Amino acid sequence: MENPEKYGFNSQLIHYSGHHDSYGAATVPIYQTSTFGFASAQDGADCFAGIKQGYMYTRIGNPTIRALERQVALLEHGCDSVALASGMAAVSTVYLGLLNAGDHVVSSSAVYGASRVLLEQHMARFGVDSTFVNTADIEQVKAAVTPKTRMVYIETPANPTMEISDIRACAELAHSVGALLVVDNTFCSPYLSNPIDFGADVVLHSITKFINGHADIVGGIVIAGKEDVYSKLRNAMINFGGNMDPHQAYLVIRGLKTLGIRIDRAQDNARKVAEFLASHPKVEWVKYPGLKTHPQYDLAQKQMKGPGTMISFSLKGGLEAGRTLMDNVKMCILAVSLGGVETLIQHPASMTHSKVPQEAREKAGITDGLVRFSVGIENVEDIIGDLSQALEKIR
Numbered sequence: 001m002e003n004p005e006k007y008g009f010n011s012q013l014i015h016y017s018g019h020h021d022s023y024g025a026a027t028v029p030i031y032q033t034s035t036f037g038f039a040s041a042q043d044g045a046d047c048f049a050g051i052k053q054g055y056m057y058t059r060i061g062n063p064t065i066r067a068l069e070r071q072v073a074l075l076e077h078g079c080d081s082v083a084l085a086s087g088m089a090a091v092s093t094v095y096l097g098l099l100n101a102g103d104h105v106v107s108s109s110a111v112y113g114a115s116r117v118l119l120e121q122h123m124a125r126f127g128v129d130s131t132f133v134n135t136a137d138i139e140q141v142k143a144a145v146t147p148k149t150r151m152v153y154i155e156t157p158a159n160p161t162m163e164i165s166d167i168r169a170c171a172e173l174a175h176s177v178g179a180l181l182v183v184d185n186t187f188c189s190p191y192l193s194n195p196i197d198f199g200a201d202v203v204l205h206s207i208t209k210f211i212n213g214h215a216d217i218v219g220g221i222v223i224a225g226k227e228d229v230y231s232k233l234r235n236a237m238i239n240f241g242g243n244m245d246p247h248q249a250y251l252v253i254r255g256l257k258t259l260g261i262r263i264d265r266a267q268d269n270a271r272k273v274a275e276f277l278a279s280h281p282k283v284e285w286v287k288y289p290g291l292k293t294h295p296q297y298d299l300a301q302k303q304m305k306g307p308g309t310m311i312s313f314s315l316k317g318g319l320e321a322g323r324t325l326m327d328n329v330k331m332c333i334l335a336v337s338l339g340g341v342e343t344l345i346q347h348p349a350s351m352t353h354s355k356v357p358q359e360a361r362e363k364a365g366i367t368d369g370l371v372r373f374s375v376g377i378e379n380v381e382d383i384i385g386d387l388s389q390a391l392e393k394i395r
């Protein structure tokens with residue numbers, strides 16, 4: 001595909017692979033090799049010196065992985081991207097590649113548990129300080145930045161509170177103090193939001209979720225808006241060694257082709273599930289960006305192309321009622337992860353966010369009664385029917 005940026009999102013998914021195949025193969029081949037032969041000693045030296053373009057060693061680069069990196073960079077409107085072994089390898093590459101001892105990070109109190117633990121318990125050992133605030137409230141971000149702040153890190157919608165941070169306002173604030181804005185865009189995928197268009201410097205994804213979409217691999221990717229940031233990220237990936245594997249990249253490329261239609265379908269389902277939950281007498285509250293009751297409904301309209309497929313809710317009977325619900329679903333899977341074709345239900349306080357201390361969890365709005373629901377592409381009447389029969393079990 002020539003000039004891929006001129007085409008629509010779904011056409012880019014199907015026809016732009018970031019790989020030119022000399023045999024005309026319709027899909028990207030798996031280059032399952034750890035190393036690449038050089039034509040001569042000079043050729044090898046030139047490749048390592050960067051004088052000549054060429055593949056040398058799969059941790060440094062591989063054609064299958066490169067195809068995925070080029071495609072996701074296009075979809076996210078970035079200059080280039082780096083694919084990694086997991087979403088957490090993406091998060092750690094961002095921290096390790098872009099922060100120095102003495103730097104300060106402002107992050108969201110409701111980020112994915114491990115993204116917080118990594119800053120508080122590990123980056124702190126290397127002299128990186130961090131403050132966690134509700135980044136959906138820009139005044140809290142303003143109050144938290146210091147002259148040492150070099151990174152503002154947001155997740156929007158946040159996992160699992162579904163709070164939405166204003167990307168443009170966070171970017172302007174970060175830039176005013178010389179910091180970068182990093183956006184974990186996992187919950188939207190590039191189909192629903194492109195944070196670089198709103199001023200973000202770096203975007204990352206747990207590829208495990210929507211981009212792959214089939215619950216069969218773990219992976220991550222980091223997209224940079226500009227070349228200088230990209231080269232720092234690639235350097236960190238190469239040296240820390242969190243690279244993706246070619247077979248993993250192949251599966252992601254395959255899953256990615258249907259991102260648009262998967263989200264369209266799951267989002268239609270999610271709208272109906274959210275309405276069902278909101279009108280159910282046993283449900284205390286529902287947080288879904290497509291419901292007018294969501295506190296940042298208007299902001300979601302501005303920076304998201306749709307409300308997505310993730311719903312958080314709480315039952316009137318609190319955790320006990322939530323447990324009964326999770327123990328009684330028959331079709332929906334009681335499992336962590338999200339963004340796949342299958343509907344998943346989980347309890348953040350005891351599962352995905354259990355390593356975050358209780359006080360910090362509650363301050364972030366991750367209450368014991370919060371249940372997270374990732375809506376899949378099944379028949380919506382079956383999802384609602386399953387929830388309905390499980391809700392009936394609650395006394």
Ligand code: LCS
Binds near residue numbers: 208337
């Ligand atoms: N960022 C977000 C927003 C996530 O939800 C996750 C994982 C990660 C980063 C890390 O990605 P991973 O290394 O797992 O690919 N979230 C999970 C969740 O909510 N349930 O299980 C994992």
